[in-house]
Amino acid sequence: MKLSGAIDFRPKLLSSLRTYNGERFRADAIAGLVVGIVALPLAIAFGIASGVDPKIGLITAIIGGFLVSALGGCSVQIGGPTGAFIVIVANIIANFGVEGLAVATLMAGLILVLMGVFKLGTVIKFIPYPIVVGFTAGIALTIFSTQMNDFFGLGLTGVPSEFIPKWGKYLSSLGNIDVPTLVIGAGSLAIMILTPKISKKLPGALIAIIIATVGLWLLNLTGDAFEGVATIGSRFGEMSTDIPTPHGFKLDMATINMLLPSAFTIAVLGAIESLLSATVADGVTGSRTNSNTELIGQGVANIVVPLFGGIPVTGAIARTMTNITNGGRTPVAGIIHAVVLLLIFLFLMPLINMIPMACLAAVLIMVAYNMSGWRTIVHICKAPMSDISVLLVTFVLTVIFDLTIAIEIGLLLAVVLFLRRVMQNSEIKVYSEKLDVAEGTDSDNHEVLDVAKGVSVYEIDGPFFFGIATKFDELMRSSLADKPVVRIIRMRKVSFIDATGLHNLEILVASSKSEGIEVVLSGVHDNVRATLEHAGFDKLLPADHVCDHITKAVAMANSIVKNR
Secondary structure (H helix, E strand, C coil): CCCCCCCCCCCCHHHHHHHHHHHHHHHHHHHHHHHHHHHHHHHHHHHHCCCCCCHHHHHHHHHHHHHHHCCCCCCCCCCCHHHHHHHHHHHHHHHHHHHHHHHHHHHHHHHHHHHHHHCHHHHHHHCCCHHHHHHHHHHHHHHHCCCCCHHHHHCCCCCCHHHHHHHHHHHHCCHCCCCHHHHHHHHHHHHHHHHHHCCCCCCCCHHHHHHHHHHHHHHHHHHCCCCCCCCCHHCCCCCCCCCCCCCCCCCCCCHHHHHHHHHHHHHHHHHHHHHHHHHHHHHHHHHCCCCHHHHHHHHHHHHHHHHHHHCCEEHHHHHHHHHHHHHCCCHHHHHHHHHHHHHHHHHHHHHCCCCEEEHHHHHHHHHHHHHHCCHHHHHHHHCCCCHHHHHHHHHHHEEEEHHHHHHHHHHHHEEEHHHHHHHHCEEEECCCCCEEEECCCCCCCCCCEEEECCEEEEEEECCEEEHHHHHHHHHHHHEEEEEEEECECCCCCCCCCCCCHHHHHHHHHHHHHHHHEEEECCCHHHHHHHHHHCCHHCCCCCHHHEEEEEEHHHHHHHHHHHHC
8 A cells, every 4th residue: 555656546437448349338238227227226215214305316326326437446336325324324314414414425525535545445445354244234234124114014203213212112013014015015025035036137126116016006996905005105295307406515614523423434334335346346257446446436426426415325236246247347337327217217207106115115125134144144153253253343333323333443443453463473582592594484594693692682573563562662671680782683574663663662772772782683674774764763773783684683793792
């Protein structure tokens, strides 16, 4: 990872068009048409579940999907609203309103752009897998919980947002189940479960919506038993086909401070999901995603979408895989998918108003099941206890508390785990009397050096950052009783040194000088040497006491002991 140099922004669309031809366009057009049809019910369902107008879900899929494909770093990524954002979006709207969501989404877009500009795309990929699984499973359970009211037709208002009180409300209202609504919901769920058994290419969610909508319409013609089943039109009113005009919103420091945690959560969650989707796509297609460009593209999409009233956008794994399996290989397929959704929005909205809410609840229940990754959880349960603990912590925090807290604690756990594993794999070795130069390497040249009495050799095996620096300091303090004449600090395996390591090294040299002990550094890498020189280390230690090889360091130390 480099934080300097030119901005790494190279949209895949530009490179794809250089060799584009009619055959590729035909394949992309078919894939884009299929993905657009598959994305339709999901965009509507995610919009409603997030607490906004279903029209907003479509607007988000159209604008966000277009920008992600046009500006992103993945050839086959399909962007749009996803289930992962439902919980956080609903919470933001409940606490700060729709305008608060717009501000948070825009801020998240800016954060994503900055992450791409500073080339942090590769870093996001190293978030431990148990944390990602814990987030995803927790979000899946939360989505499932939010759909019980519409699926069973309970007719509840003012349902608590917290997980446990919400289920308490459901269980106390089981006597209010509306049988016609449950029939529509259960039938839709059955269609989605059975459709893949007929053909995996058939969009089960769309087929369920078509059958449920037509079935409800026919049932209402023949009697009034199903008249109480809620539809999009009866819940939200007839929706217009006017594309919202861009609008601004108030920005001040008080608003920014309040919404920054939520914006950070949206940005991190969006980065994780989009890069995870891109990684899966690369594994199937053999292509290579530019992670930094992908983050910038996702960021721009999230800056533009809220200007039209949209909700957060990210890469969608299911839609991306649908694109791949139907022949899509360039960003043109994603652009066509956005055009298909736009045409549906302009000409078929009256039909969308007739979709039963119970059917959309069934679609989201299916999405939650697919997101849950229960097979992965079972597999991780065979892993070390630390991984299982991390998964459970992130899962519980996501479900019981808040996704923002879960993201923050999850990232903190990721850092702690990383440091713990680095420290476990790093050690400090102590040598005296004999030293094998080739120890710890693949070299067959086992030259054994005689180390004079009064010379202690300490080898730091790994980066000299604050964790190892503390361990090294403790070792030095524990060996104060045995004062050598010379201390050799062997640093051949120190790839970098941070401020804490530098500070501890300065203290060691200064305290050793006060006690009449010489310090010699050995095997210092060029970048570490540059850091030492920049910090003014040459004022503490003569240049000839910084050696490039252990043989020179031992020879100097033996000479110092002999002269004394």
